[in-house]
Amino acid sequence: MASLHASARFLYRNHHVFYRCQNNFELPTKIVLSNDKCKKSLYTNNVRFSWTKRKINNEWKGNNILKSSGVILALLTVGLSVYYINDKKRRVYLKAAESNAGAFNPKLPSHTLKEVAKHNSKKDRVWVTFDQGVYDITDFIDQHPGGGEKIMMAAGGSVEPFWMMYGIHKTPKILALLEQYRIGNLSVEDAKIATSNMDDPYSNEPQRHPALNTSSLRPYNAEPPSALLVDSFITPTALFYVRNHLPVPDVDEKSYELEISGVGVKTTTLTLEDIKKFPKHSVTACIQCAGNRRSEMNQVKLVKGLEWGPAAIGNATWSGTRLYDVLTSLGLKEDDPRVRHIQFEGMDTDVTNVPYGASIPVEKGMDPRGDVLLAYEMNGEPLTRDHGFPIRVIVPGTVGARNVKWLGSIVVAEEESSSHWQQNDYKGFSPSVDWHNVDFKTAVAIQELPVTSVIGEPASGASVRVDKGRIKLKGYAFSGGGHQVVRVDVTADKGQSWHTAQLIQEPTRPPRHWGWTLWTADIPVDPKASQLEFWVKAVDNSYNTQPESFSHIWNLRGV
Secondary structure (H helix, E strand, O other), X not given: OOOOOOOOOOEEOOOOEEOOOXXXXXXXXXXXXXXXXOOOOOEEEOOOOEEEOOOOOOOOOOHHHHHHHHHHHHHHHHHHOEEEEEEOOEEEEOOOOOOOOOOOOOOOOEOOHHHXXXXXXXXXXXXXXXXXXEEEOHHHHHHOOOOHHHHHHHOOOEOHHHHHHOHHHOOHHHHHHHHOOEEEEOOHHHHHHHOOOOOOOOOOOOOOOOOOEEEEOOOOEEEOOHHHHOOOOOOOHHHOOEEOOOOOOOOOOOOOEEEEEEOOOOOEEEEHHHHHOOOEEEEEEEEEXXXXXXXXXXXXXXXXXXXXXXXXXXXXXXXXXXXXXXXXXXXXXXXXXXXXXXXEEEEEXXXXXXXXXXXXXXXXXXXXXXXXEEEEEEOOEEOOHHHOOOXXXXXXXXXXXXXXXXXXXXXXXXXXXXXXXHHOOOEOOOOOOOOOOOOHHHOOEOOOOOOEEEEEEOOOOOOEEOEOOEEEEEEEEEOOOOOOEEEEEEEOOOOOOOEEOEEXXXXXXXXXXXXXXXXXXXXXXXXOOOEEEEEEEEEEOOXXXXXXXXXXXXXXXXX
């Protein structure tokens, strides 16, 4: 029996240490195959030393069937509104399962809304309500992944307006956690009052492609099947992964305005027409979510965050106005010593009207060769709503979290953005740090992501035939910060020997190599083998490569 496993190794350049193997139930793979018969396959990710089973089809008769089956599987997945990750028989559901959470409990005392409202501080204990349930969450506040200040907004009242905004809370796991803090009941009348006049913030969401695999409905987050992802160097807009933190705003391009202010610039407001008057630039750049492949990291130990597979990444051609041109036209000098950061705020807001925000170092934003764009086109067409219409920031080589969509304001500043997503999220920690001892102030906000590679085809769970003693593999590789992937290696014997893949990439040179690399490899295998395990690793122009294990680079946010 021959084995081969697809390992993903990452080097976190900001700290000069191995950063992570991002999650991917498709990369390391163990494929069950034979000469004539196609048996069901078993894939394992040895990077995480755990097994993932995912049956797609019992019979495969060619690459076209493989691709079609992947699409069909995606459609079935979306149609059922459920995404299964079989990790030790766990299932993660998109919709909240039927649960007794919040139902009247005759064994507990009853409380009035007036009584609940008095418990709005740690001193008086923090109470909240959900449906007919009353909960004392005082001891949970400091463990809340979104930050204690966020959960305190519901103190003395209902969590439901907030949970309507963040639908990820309505899962069996979260509801079960909430019930641990149950102390009483509300009357039916009080429960109705607590949630009266609640508008649905997601009532005007755009339509999405049915092939996308949804990991969260509210807010909407989804990725394409990996086999489709690696079929095209430029990711079709409709199949580009969607990462939303809040409801999608519906912005009127005719009334759109971008506010610009801060140190060293003339305060001004630009319309969409004003922005388009600047010279138009285009750049092909890969954007990757910080949590791409988080589902694999969960195989070591559960983390907080969306269960992303390997396709929360995409490569597109973006067009718009250079940030450098706009800011210099407003008087900003490249060498102004007061300026250290450029802050961005979106037009997507939470229930307290706080927008999504992020920032990048001024060295990136004010570098004319950094290619930071105020983009209004994606793949030659106006941005879609899910991807930031009418204007979004494109920061090539930088984590997706800093590529702010629906851009509403730019602030040139001495400090980083104070937003939750810059200060208390998208940061990496030691494997020994968990939610009971984490201090986000001690960690640096992620900007550039480390080198990674993924096997996209054959897909996880696929059975394939050996063709003339070989199996063809396809995938992608990417390294942040403008680094170029210079080599992709594949092994079929656990690293005893390696095969160099063929690369498809733009001819741009580092440090402006913003796009990803697609790769293909025809790997010789033993035609008598019933099981094979493939490993893949990428190397960039700085000779960063990927670690072989997740266990020592696990972190609580799965980034």
